[in-house]
Amino acid sequence: MVEAVKRALGKISVEHIKLELLGTAYNSSSTFLGRLDPRMLLIWYLFFAITPWFVYNRTILLGMFIFMVVTTVLSKVSPYIVFILCLGLVSQIGWMFLLSLFFGGGAESLLPMLTLTLKLSVISLASITVFSSLDPERLSDGLSALGVPDAFAFSLSYGYRILPTLLEEFHQILLSFRLRGQRPAKHGFLYLRTAAYYLRILVLVFYPLMLNTAKRSRTTVEALETRGYTYAVNNPKVKKLRLSYLAMQRRDWLFVAFSAVYISLLFPLGASFPNLLY
Amino acid sequence: MSTLKTRYTLTQSQKMMIFVLSMSLYGLSNMFTELIPSVQLGPIELSVEYFAFIPLTLCMLFHPLYAAVGAAVGEVIFGELMLGQFGGLGELEKFITFSLAMYIAGRMVSDPKNRRQVGIAAISGVAIHQFCSSVIDIAKVWVGVEELEAVQGLAESIVIIEGVGFLNDVLFSGILFALLPTMYLVPRLYGKIEPLLGMKPRERNMQYASGSKSWLSPKLLGGAVxxxxxxxxxxxxxxxxxxxxxxxxxxxxxxxxxxxxxxxxxxxxxxxxxxxxxxxxxxxxxxxxxxxxx
Structure with a gap:
């Protein structure tokens, strides 16, 4: 236990976290799914995020799951994310199972929960596939074409732009706090003192950071307004011009057609073999 | 003049400033809290759930609606989309409950210098959010598992897991990362941060210019429920x-x-x-x- 905490604390250096964050945020690759039309992908995702909740047929769910695994492989999701997803699913279901054993359930309580796991994994794989293969610009354009408020699309691009600056500033303030402060002499029981010291600094850093960010957000908005942002957002013609490059191409239609055929074959199959899995 | 009730009105760009400020700050903090490891004690998890003090502070100092929605957007963008773990529709429920809770907490404060009021509002904001999300999680399992009644003890175990999670989030991270920092920050930032955005500080008992035009009117809230x-x-x-x-x-x-x-x-x-x-x-x-x- 102590070793684990020690190792975890050893890993936390702001420089390390910064690198990791920037690596994940800006690591967008061009995949097959990433080149598809974002509006179509988002609607495709909506279908796979909602339908599984209403399907209790395990064969259909298994078929959807296989399809999702294929698309996930196609979109080259990083194994780290898949690992986190699996861990979350297993631990959530595992705790429920253990507690239901405690309340007098048996091994038979595992089966309905397996169905739930199948549903949850279809849904999460669909979201990972779509949102990790779309780069931020296409994602925000697709969302705004589907009628999501433009403030969201703006925030998305702004977030990608401002993150390195914010991290740099955060790091500098943190360093100055550490220069002026004093680390606890002993680590304390389970490194509690050190952890408390760092968490306290982490909170205190936000006081100057809030003031700095307030100044920066004023500059940002003023710059936006000089370029006519509010007018552009409220004018449908500007939006049409901006989104005019989105078009359904042959590969989009092929993808839609394949998904539709697959799903429509899956339902009769599931109805005739409902207990294919267990 | 004195008969007129002064209202807290903001221009379009001031609203945008509050939105951007809240989004970038809370988004940044969310990236860190996603990475801070949690300590597992059996099913009880001691974790830094989120830095709720940031949206709480901003909601109390500025117009709560824009600060709350900005924070929720920041969470989705920085903490989910950029780290590649966006949950899609599942985030919608988080978005709504979180911004609603922060908005209510901000509305509860009429005088940002009154520490007791700030503290009560902070802890109730966290409690509202955690309660809503626990109820939604329980409902999700009830919808997702078909033969819930047939499985012995499943319903009880879900309620217990969620209840423990609720208590942990309110008592541990609620007090440490919402109540104390908010009580420290709000009176300190009051009057300092507002001029940086080019606006006057909120005065005591000032009313918000929301009225029927705003989308979060009481009528709409009732309708949503x-x-x-x-x-x-x-x-x-x-x-x-x-x-x-x-x-x-x-x-x-x-x-x-x-x-x-x-x-x-x-x-x-x-x-x-x-x-x-x-x-x-x-x-x-x-x-x-x-x-x-x-």
Whole structure:
């Protein structure tokens, strides 16, 4: 236990976290799914995020799951994310199972929960596939074409732009706090003192950071307004011009057609073999 | 002059400033809290759930609506999309409960210098958010697992897991990362941060210029609660409806499927109608704005 905490604390250096964050945020690759039309992908995702909740047929769910695994492989999701997803699913279901054993359930309580796991994994794989293969610009354009408020699309691009600056500033303030402060002499029981010291600094850093960010957000908005942002957002013609490059191409239609055929074959199959899995 | 009640009004760009400020700050903090490891003590997890003090502070100092929505957007963008773990529709529920809780907490404070008021508002904001999300999590399992009653102890265990999680989040991270920092920050930032955005500090007992125009009016809130209740009722009804269908047409697998599809179709039609109405309203508003400008 102590070793684990020690190792975890050893890993936390702001420089390390910064690198990791920037690596994940800006690591967008061009995949097959990433080149598809974002509006179509988002609607495709909506279908796979909602339908599984209403399907209790395990064969259909298994078929959807296989399809999702294929698309996930196609979109080259990083194994780290898949690992986190699996861990979350297993631990959530595992705790429920253990507690239901405690309340007098048996091994038979595992089966309905397996169905739930199948549903949850279809849904999460669909979201990972779509949102990790779309780069931020296409994602925000697709969302705004589907009628999501433009403030969201703006925030998305702004977030990608401002993150390195914010991290740099955060790091500098943190360093100055550490220069002026004093680390606890002993680590304390389970490194509690050190952890408390760092968490306290982490909170205190936000006081100057809030003031700095307030100044920066004023500059940002003023710059936006000089370029006519509010007018552009409220004018449908500007939006049409901006989104005019989105078009359904042959590969989009092929993808839609394949998904539709697959799903429509899956339902009769599931109805005739409902207990294919267990 | 004195008979007029002064209202807290903001220009469009000031609203945008609050939104951007809240989004970037809370987004940044969210990236860190996603990475801070949690200490597991059996099923009880001591974790830094989120730095709720940032949106709470901003909601109390500025107009709570824009600060709350900005923080929720920041969480989605920095903490989910950029780290590649966006949950899609599941985030919608988080978004709504979080911004609602922060908004309520901000509205509870009428005097940012009153520490007791700030503290009560901070802890109740966290409690509202955690309560809503626990209830939603429980409901999710109840909808997702078909034969819930058939499984011994499943229902109880879910309620216990969620209850423990709720207590942990309110008592541990609620006090350490919402109550104490907010009580420290709000009186300190009051009067300092507002001039940086080019606005006057909120004065005591100042009213918000929300009225019927704002989208988060009491009428709408009531409507949302009513709709949620209807949705839950529909869910229960559909459960019983399926068994009726089975009773009338025994062993007819396809009819069950048909009923599911009919209910889904109805849901889709209702959703489409709502979206269409909202879109039309928005486009009309936009056209009016466009005509106004040029």
């Amino acid at each position: 009513l709709l949620a209740l209807i949705a839950m009722g529909a869910e229960l009804l559909s459960e019983s409806g399926w068994s009726i269908g089975e009773f009338e047409l025994p062993g007819a697998e396809s009819h069950e499927g048909l009923l599911i599809w009919i209910s889904m179709l109805a849901a889709a039609v209702v959703a489409a109608a709502v979206i269409a109405v909202v879109l039309r309203k928005a486009s009309r508003r936009r056209q009016e704005a466009g005509q106004l400008d040029g």
